[in-house]
Amino acid sequence: MARAATTSDVFNAVAEPRRREILTLLVVGELEVGAIVTALRLDQPSVSKHLRVLRETGLVHMRRNGRHKLYRTNAPALQPVHEWVSTFERYWSNQLSRIKERAEAKMKQSRETGTSEKES
Amino acid sequence: MARAATTSDVFNAVAEPRRREILTLLVVGELEVGAIVTALRLDQPSVSKHLRVLRETGLVHMRRNGRHKLYRTNAPALQPVHEWVSTFERYWSNQLSRIKERAEAKMKQSRETGTSEKES
DNA sequence: AAAATATATTCCTATATCGGCATGTGTCAA
DNA sequence: TTGACACATGCCGATATAGGAATATATTTT
Incomplete structure (x- = not known):
C-alpha cells in the first residue's frame, strides 16, 4: 500500500498546503473557481482538482450559478x-x-x- | 511532484492513522518501541519508521534507556x-x-x- | 447552431510513500 | 569475545499522488 487516499480522509485532504489555503479563502464566503485561481495564483486545473478532493471529503460545498460554480468551505467537516x-x-x-x-x-x-x- | 514529505510537515505526519494512534498512545507516558509494537499490533520495522517520521517532525521525543528507547509525545508540536x-x-x-x-x-x-x- | 466562457477531466511523469522482509547497528549479558 | 536482545535502516513492489498540458463538458451568448 501507499499513502491513504486524500479523497476519503479529511486528515489527508487537509495535509495539502494549497487545499488549506483554499479552505481559508472559502470560509469567508462563496467564491467561483476563477476567483480562487487568481487569488491563489494557481493553474485552473490544479484548483479544480483540489476542489474535487475537498468536495469528496465534504470540506466544501458547491452550488451552480450559470456557468460559474460557487464554492464555500463547510467548516463542520473539520470537526474530527x-x-x-x-x-x-x-x-x-x-x-x-x-x-x-x-x-x-x-x-x-x-x-x-x-x-x-x-x-x- | 508528488505529495509533500511527511518528514517536513506536521500536517502530513499526522495524516497517517497509525501515527495518530502512536501519538495518542505516547501522550499518556513514555513507552519503549516494543510496547508500541504489541499495543498497536504492528510490525516492529513499521513502528520504527513511523517513529522516525514523528521524531523528525518533532512530534515525539526519545531518550535512551539501556538497549531500550523510550518515546513520548511532544504535544506542543501539534499546536500549528x-x-x-x-x-x-x-x-x-x-x-x-x-x-x-x-x-x-x-x-x-x-x-x-x-x-x-x-x-x- | 456556433462561438465563447467557465470548469472538469484525462494523460503523463516524477516522486513519496507504506508495508513486508532482510539486514545492520548498538547495548547488555555470559 | 560471543550471543542475545532492542531498534533502525535498506531494498522491494504497489499505489497515490501533484503539477503541467491538452482535451472534454456544460452553460450562456450571439
Missing part, C-alpha cells in the same frame, strides 16, 4: 480534526495556564504586599 | 495544527451563537422600532 487535536491541548495549554497562574499569583501578592519587583 | 483548525471553529460552534445573535439583534430592533416581523 479539531476534536482529535484538542485531545492533546491539555498537554500544552497547561504550560501556559501554569505561567498565567504564576503571574496572577504574583500580581495578587504584589497587590497584597505592595511589592513590585520580579522575584524569581 | 490546532491553531489552523481553530480558525474555523467559529464557523461551526457559532451556529448556535449566530442564531442567538440574530435573535438578540431582532429583539433589539423590536425594542427600538417596535417592529416584530422578519426582514431578511
